[in-house]
Amino acid sequence: MSTISSYSQKVVIAGAGPVGLALACTLKSQNKYSDITVYDKRPDPYLEFDANKHRTHGLRISRDAISFFNKILKKEIKHNPNINVSGAKDLQKQFSGWKGRFVRTHQIQSALSEKAKKLGVKVLYNCGISAQDLESLKNHDLESLNQVQKDLKEAQVIIGCDGSHSPVRDTLLKEKLSDVKMMQHLLELKFNTHVNVRQRSSKTASIHNAECEEVDFESIGQAGEDGLKPGTLHLVIDEATFNALRPKKTSIKTGDSETESIKKGDSAHPWNLAELKLAAQTDRRIEKVYKTLMHYVASLHKRRGDCINERISTLPLEIYRAENVCNVVNGKVVAICGDASSGLIYERGFNKGIKEAGLCALAVSDFFKSQADLTQKLSTLPQSFKRYNQQSKDLFVSERRWITFKITLIKIYKTFLYYIGTPYAMFRRNILNKLRTKLFKILPPAC
Numbered sequence: 001m002s003t004i005s006s007y008s009q010k011v012v013i014a015g016a017g018p019v020g021l022a023l024a025c026t027l028k029s030q031n032k033y034s035d036i037t038v039y040d041k042r043p044d045p046y047l048e049f050d051a052n053k054h055r056t057h058g059l060r061i062s063r064d065a066i067s068f069f070n071k072i073l074k075k076e077i078k079h080n081p082n083i084n085v086s087g088a089k090d091l092q093k094q095f096s097g098w099k100g101r102f103v104r105t106h107q108i109q110s111a112l113s114e115k116a117k118k119l120g121v122k123v124l125y126n127c128g129i130s131a132q133d134l135e136s137l138k139n140h141d142l143e144s145l146n147q148v149q150k151d152l153k154e155a156q157v158i159i160g161c162d163g164s165h166s167p168v169r170d171t172l173l174k175e176k177l178s179d180v181k182m183m184q185h186l187l188e189l190k191f192n193t194h195v196n197v198r199q200r201s202s203k204t205a206s207i208h209n210a211e212c213e214e215v216d217f218e219s220i221g222q223a224g225e226d227g228l229k230p231g232t233l234h235l236v237i238d239e240a241t242f243n244a245l246r247p248k249k250t251s252i253k254t255g256d257s258e259t260e261s262i263k264k265g266d267s268a269h270p271w272n273l274a275e276l277k278l279a280a281q282t283d284r285r286i287e288k289v290y291k292t293l294m295h296y297v298a299s300l301h302k303r304r305g306d307c308i309n310e311r312i313s314t315l316p317l318e319i320y321r322a323e324n325v326c327n328v329v330n331g332k333v334v335a336i337c338g339d340a341s342s343g344l345i346y347e348r349g350f351n352k353g354i355k356e357a358g359l360c361a362l363a364v365s366d367f368f369k370s371q372a373d374l375t376q377k378l379s380t381l382p383q384s385f386k387r388y389n390q391q392s393k394d395l396f397v398s399e400r401r402w403i404t405f406k407i408t409l410i411k412i413y414k415t416f417l418y419y420i421g422t423p424y425a426m427f428r429r430n431i432l433n434k435l436r437t438k439l440f441k442i443l444p445p446a447c
């Protein structure tokens with residue numbers, strides 16, 4: 001049986017990631033009479049937390065992104081007659097609470113999922129939208145369609161917030177990726193640590209960097225359900241070290257004598273410290289990385305922290321964007337947002353995604369306001385989406401500029417470490433400390 005929606009403003013969002021949910025909440029609070037359904041292939045992060053299925057990595061949420069997002073909501077509260085004021089204010093409050101903080105992805109998702117449901121958004125988990133479902137838009141036989149396909153068919157707007165491998169982008173928009181560029185290589189150490197450990201100070205970080213002649217970034221998140229805090233250390237590495245840590249095939253011993261060949265060094269096949277120690281015996285580059293990590297673990301111990309369940313992997317930091325982020329397909333608007341539209345690095349992915357979600361929600365609201373008959377099939381892209389297309393492009397360009405600037409700063413810092421920081425750290429350690437011990441020996445104990 002086909003269930004035809006009584007709503008005229010119907011939106012289907014593919015993906016209940018942080019951006020998809022932020023968009024759904026914004027859209028529903030801006031258009032209280034709209035019908036919004038979000039589909040996600042993963043289970044509900046609120047009801048059934050599973051560390052293997054959910055993303056536990058933390059996201060640093062920048063102040064500029066939250067201010068940008070809240071400004072859009074504030075303007076809508078003032079001027080949009082269809083707004084759900086209390087819902088929009090509640091959303092503003094939630095986002096303001098994350099300003100400048102480091103929050104686990106699944107915590108953002110569960111909080112937003114709850115908010116979305118309260119606002120009246122249908123969030124359906126364990127329910128992916130396949131390429132076949134998307135292709136079915138061309139199918140005219142309503143009886144042969146499943147519920148997802150019917151929802152897609154009835155929607156005026158379909159938005160893909162389905163991540164970097166977006167099926168909506170590939171199947172419906174058929175957009176190729178442009179501006180693809182490898183920016184840098186990172187090593188990532190993920191671990192859990194004791195609940196009392198705080199983020200290290202910038203002074204401790206610079207001493208650590210000087211001693212190791214490396215640039216690293218530490219993030220310690222909020223304690224999770226397991227009572228531990230998630231920690232991440234990112235280490236900037238060169239391409240040769242990246243390749244050494246990501247051998248195509250590695251033999252590992254399983255059981256008594258069996259050996260098995262697997263890829264190593266990506267997030268699905270991480271190293272642990274013991275494996276890295278073994279590999280360090282035969283590779284100079286891995287040895288340097290291992291020493292740096294052990295130095296960091298020692299600094300954690302000094303803060304009464306530990307490094308539990310460590311996973312060490314490599315990350316190629318590539319950026320990309322889709323040439324166009326919206327179009328008319330089969331008479332309806334199809335748009336993409338978040339990682340589906342463009343991928344960024346250095347803690348800008350989600351931050352760009354929140355800004356984009358605000359802009360996309362505005363485009364949809366303006367479209368609903370300007371379109372007299374929503375049952376009509378569209379032939380050209382509405383003005384508000386043309387604007388969204390340009391805004392998304394501009395956002396990518398400004399974020400890329402910021403990332404390039406950040407990378408230049410890292411290079412300058414690394415050169416500083418090489419010529420000044422590390423030699424000074426060695427001098428302090430070897431000469432000043434020896435002098436100090438000698439002085440203490442000479443001076444009487446009262447001094």
Ligand SMILES: Cc1cc2nc3c(=O)[nH]c(=O)nc-3n(C[C@H](O)[C@H](O)[C@H](O)COP(=O)(O)OP(=O)(O)OC[C@H]3O[C@@H](n4cnc5c(N)ncnc54)[C@H](O)[C@@H]3O)c2cc1C
Binds near residue numbers: 041058338340348349
């Ligand atoms: C280790 C790491 C650290 C990061 N740190 C930061 C940081 O500090 N700050 C920052 O701003 N960014 C950071 N990022 C980037 C950030 O995680 C992403 O930019 C952000 O998650 C993008 O959100 P999204 O909702 O667009 O996509 P995703 O988070 O990828 O969500 C996509 C959702 O779509 C669902 N989905 C996919 N296909 C389908 C389908 N066919 N049908 C239905 N559902 C589907 C998936 O299940 C998923 O829930 C980090 C990324 C990583 C990997």
